[in-house]
Amino acid sequence: xxxxxxxxxxxxxxxxxxxxxxxxxxxxxxxxxxxxxxxxxxxxxxxxxxxxxxxxxxxxxxxxxxxxxxxxxxxxxxxxxxxxxxxxxxxxxxxxxxxxxxxxxxxxxxxxxxxxxxxxxxxxxxxxxxxxxxxxxxxxxxxxxxxxxxxxxxxxxxxxxxxxxxxxxxxxxxxxxxxxxxxxxxxxxxxxxxxxxxxxxxxxxxxxxxxxxxxxxxxxxxxxxxxxxxxxxxxxxxxxxxxxxxxxxxxxxxxxxxxxxxxxxxxxxxxxxxxxxxxxxxxxxxxxxxxxxxxxxxxxxxxxxxxxxx
Amino acid sequence: xxxxxxxxxxxxxxxxxxxxxxxxxxxxxxxxxxxxxxxxxxxxxxxxxxxxxxxxxxxxxxxxxxxxxxxxxxxxxxxxxxxxxxxxxxxxxxxxxxxxxxxxxxxxxxxxxxxxxxxxxxxxxxxxxxxxxxxxxxxxxxxxxxxxxxxxxxxxxxxxxxxxxxxxxxxxxxxxxxxxxxxxxxxxxxxxxxxxxxxxxxxxxxxxxxxxxxxxxxxxxxxxxxxxxxxxxxxxxxxxxxxxxxxxxxxxxxxxxxxxxxxxxxxxxxxxxxxxxxxxxxxxxxxxxxxxxxxxxxxxxxxxxxxxxxxxxxxxxxxxxxxxxxxxxxxxxxxxxxxxxxxxxxxxxxxxxxxxxxxxxxxxxxxxxxxxxxxxxxxxxxxxxxxxxxxxxxxxxxxxxxxxxxxxxxxxxxxxxxxxxxxxxxxxxxxxxxxxxxxxxxxxxxxxxxxxxxxxxxxxxxxxxxxxxxxxxxxxxxxxxxxxxxxxxxxxxxxxxxxxxx
Numbered sequence: 152x153x154x155x156x157x158x159x160x161x162x163x164x165x166x167x168x169x170x171x172x173x174x175x176x177x178x179x180x181x182x183x184x185x186x187x188x189x190x191x192x193x194x195x196x197x198x199x200x201x202x203x204x205x206x207x208x209x210x211x212x213x214x215x216x217x218x219x220x221x222x223x224x225x226x227x228x229x230x231x232x233x234x235x236x237x238x239x240x241x242x243x244x245x246x247x248x249x250x251x252x253x254x255x256x257x258x259x260x261x262x263x264x265x266x267x268x269x270x271x272x273x274x275x276x277x278x279x280x281x282x283x284x285x286x287x288x289x290x291x292x293x294x295x296x297x298x299x300x301x302x303x304x305x306x307x308x309x310x311x312x313x314x315x316x317x318x319x320x321x322x323x324x325x326x327x328x329x330x331x332x333x334x335x336x337x338x339x340x341x342x343x344x345x346x347x348x349x350x351x352x353x354x355x356x357x358x359x360x361x362x363x364x365x366x367x368x369x370x371x372x373x374x375x376x377x378x379x380x381x382x383x384x385x386x387x388x389x390x391x392x393x394x395x396x397x398x399x400x401x402x403x404x405x406x407x408x409x410x411x412x413x414x415x416x417x418x419x420x421x422x423x424x425x426x427x428x429x430x431x432x433x434x435x436x437x438x439x440x441x442x443x444x445x446x447x448x449x450x451x452x453x454x455x456x457x458x459x460x461x
Numbered sequence: 462x463x464x465x466x467x468x469x470x471x472x473x474x475x476x477x478x479x480x481x482x483x484x485x486x487x488x489x490x491x492x493x494x495x496x497x498x499x500x501x502x503x504x505x506x507x508x509x510x511x512x513x514x515x516x517x518x519x520x521x522x523x524x525x526x527x528x529x530x531x532x533x534x535x536x537x538x539x540x541x542x543x544x545x546x547x548x549x550x551x552x553x554x555x556x557x558x559x560x561x562x563x564x565x566x567x568x569x570x571x572x573x574x575x576x577x578x579x580x581x582x583x584x585x586x587x588x589x590x591x592x593x594x595x596x597x598x599x600x601x602x603x604x605x606x607x608x609x610x611x612x613x614x615x616x617x618x619x620x621x622x623x624x625x626x627x628x629x630x631x632x633x634x635x636x637x638x639x640x641x642x643x644x645x646x647x648x649x650x651x652x653x654x655x656x657x658x659x660x661x662x663x664x665x666x667x668x669x670x671x672x673x674x675x676x677x678x679x680x681x682x683x684x685x686x687x688x689x690x691x692x693x694x695x696x697x698x699x700x701x702x703x704x705x706x707x708x709x710x711x712x713x714x715x716x717x718x719x720x721x722x723x724x725x726x727x728x729x730x731x732x733x734x735x736x737x738x739x740x741x742x743x744x745x746x747x748x749x750x751x752x753x754x755x756x757x758x759x760x761x762x763x764x765x766x767x768x769x770x771x772x773x774x775x776x777x778x779x780x781x782x783x784x785x786x787x788x789x790x791x792x793x794x795x796x797x798x799x800x801x802x803x804x805x806x807x808x809x810x811x812x813x814x815x816x817x818x819x820x821x822x823x824x825x826x827x828x829x830x831x832x833x834x835x836x837x838x839x840x841x842x843x844x845x846x847x848x849x850x851x852x853x854x855x856x857x858x859x860x861x862x863x864x865x866x867x868x869x870x871x872x873x874x875x876x877x878x879x880x881x882x883x884x885x886x887x888x889x890x891x892x893x894x895x896x897x898x899x900x901x902x903x904x905x906x907x908x909x910x911x912x913x914x915x916x917x918x919x920x921x922x923x924x925x926x927x928x929x930x931x932x933x934x935x936x937x938x939x940x941x942x943x944x945x946x947x948x949x950x951x952x953x954x955x956x957x958x959x960x961x962x963x
Binding site for chain 1: 493643664665666669671672673720723724725728729758759760768769770813820822873923924925926955960962963
């Protein structure tokens with residue numbers, strides 16, 4: 152019956168409109184630099200470097216596929232108010248970011264401005280295709296965009312991000328550089344630790360769900376022998392999985408890796424038939440209970456890989 | 462070559478300059494600083510070598526070398542990069558890039574795409590093409606289709622033709638024009654071999670303070686579905702309200718201004734002015750503004766998985782001698798015409814939900830719109846004097862309608878949807894009938910009726926670039942027997958990956 156009580160609807164709308172305009176008036180005068188990360192890792196990095204001088208949020212969560220995000224009204228509003236946009240780029244956000252940029256009417260974060268940081272252009276890219284044809288699936292012309300799973304890429308982007316923050320907020324430039332130096336110290340020490348811990352993983356063969364583990368595997372010297380998706384961005388099919396299971400009899404793999412946001416069913420199917428251990432990696436900050444920040448992300452990733460390889 | 466070296470030198474100066482300044486205040490860090498400096502030096506030396514190699518490769522007609530891996534672009538030699546000590550046998554491309562010189566990174570990073578191709582084509586607009594087609598089975602003759610009680614007009618009314626049909630093929634070109642403007646052209650190639658301009662507009666990008674300006678021909682931002690291209694619809698055809706009140710979609714030849722409020726919640730206000738050439742207006746050969754629209758949208762998230770947008774729009778158009786075909790009481794085919802104003806209010810709402818905001822596996826979309834139109838003016842009977850002679854009288858109408866639809870993706874690639882349409886013929890006052898000059902049966906297509914339609918669809922999308930759809934509908938748009946419609950449709954998208962709005 153409640154659903155049919157139509158007279159209540161306009162009242163709710165009015166209340167909603169009223170609240171909206173109140174929130175307009177109540178908008179706090181942020182002294183902090185407003186950073187919008189397209190993915191959680193960049194928001195986390197901005198928080199590491201920017202400390203309390205930035206307000207960093209992420210447009211997506213670790214449970215969402217960054218290829219397939221709706222250009223939601225809330226994201227348009229947040230893009231409009233951002234002073235710095237940090238995105239992976241390399242066409243990862245091509246299905247939604249152009250809409251945000253167009254509708255936001257915000258000159259600070261347009262491509263070419265200091266407020267637009269495309270992280271992918273600052274790192275060495277893997278899997279740059281030699282031919283571009285959608286018959287090969289959803290290929291990325293500029294190379295594999297999932298760069299955040301190599302800590303050396305994080306270090307590289309941290310340098311650029313520090314420069315950009317100093318450029319956008321020159322009054323706090325020294326603060327950002329200090330924090331970056333501190334972060335680099337801790338990051339370098341952590342990388343040495345991860346390299347040591349991950350030594351047993353070298354040469355281990357794995358199957359990926361989507362080709363989104365390339366940077367991680369490259370960093371740790373692991374081998375990918377196949378993907379659950381027949382072509383990038385194409386859903387796993389029964390015939391492809393059966394073929395993959397057959398292939399694994401001759402060329403066995405130890406684990407089948409997937410990111411926290413990916414459908415577990417194909418991994419499970421393969422694990423049951425080909426004696427590979429299914430491993431869920433956090434993939435980005437927030438992808439597991441331990442991956443609370445960038446350090447936790449790699450701690451947990453290596454932990455999970457070591458457990459899976461056992 | 463000299464030029465590249467200069468760039469590299471500048472990059473080095475910039476890259477070395479900042480860390481030193483930043484690190485020079487802690488004396489205990491000197492050892493570490495030295496080590497970092499050594500690493501950076503080594504890194505850049507490697508990359509300069511890589512750059513030189515690449516320049517050589519570009520200068521040479523065809524790089525030979527043993528690197529036959531498919532992942533390596535032709536113009537980039539494989540190399541061992543000391544910056545990545547763990548580089549293994551998986552061939553990868555080192556894209557030299559430096560924080561302070563994105564230009565270098567851009568030039569060197571996309572060899573696979575641009576390579577040494579001439580730059581003349583590098584600025585070509587992004588091109589995308591939509592191919593579509595249907596197979597239709599209609600129980601009633603589509604040539605006799607009408608929405609009873611509503612003055613017909615516009616082009617895209619009705620169920621289309623029977624049997625195999627080539628749908629509209631859309632050709633879309635878009636690019637930035639300069640730092641201030643970008644432009645887009647959407648040409649529609651119809652199956653009767655005619656070409657029409659669906660949209661051709663320029664718009665500002667990155668103007669100050671959330672302001673967006675647009676000029677040219679564009680789909681008006683009133684309502685929700687109006688400015689969504691037909692290939693992105695969830696059903697084969699437009700809802701009845703769009704067919705009855707807009708004759709398809711309302712497009713403006715004019716200007717649009719939009720403003721996005723600086724709030725945490727999405728609040729957008731906009732206005733349009735146009736020549737009012739499309740239905741329910743028509744070309745009036747008048748100076749000034751012949752069509753005005755204002756609209757407001759609000760939207761936000763509900764939790765992690767849900768988001769919504771609601772809007773209210775108003776459109777006022779004018780018509781002068783807007784003709785339509787009718788049959789009068791003598792059974793003669795006559796041409797009648799309306800002159801006057803139409804004002805339309807639209808309330809729209811859309812809600813999308815997916816578990817945790819991850820729409821890949823399952824997702825839900827609910828959408829509804831309500832239209833209310835008033836028309837005021839004069840109605841001229843038999844403008845060509847074919848039957849009882851040309852007569853004119855006052856005309857007012859107040860009509861409304863709505864639709865509600867839900868689309869659910871129940872597993873990857875498969876979606877199912879349902880839509881219900883309802884129109885209310887409302888009250889129509891025809892002066893010539895009220896005064897007794899003519900009878901209501903002289904305006905047979907205006908006899909009040911409340912049409913309705915129920916539509917079910919199932920679609921399958923092998924990838925995000927292709928979709929195949931089955932749709933069945935029971936269309937009761939006139940008091941005659943309902944039209945049972947079955948469609949099989951394909952929609953294919955080629956070329957540039959277009960981004961879709963919410």
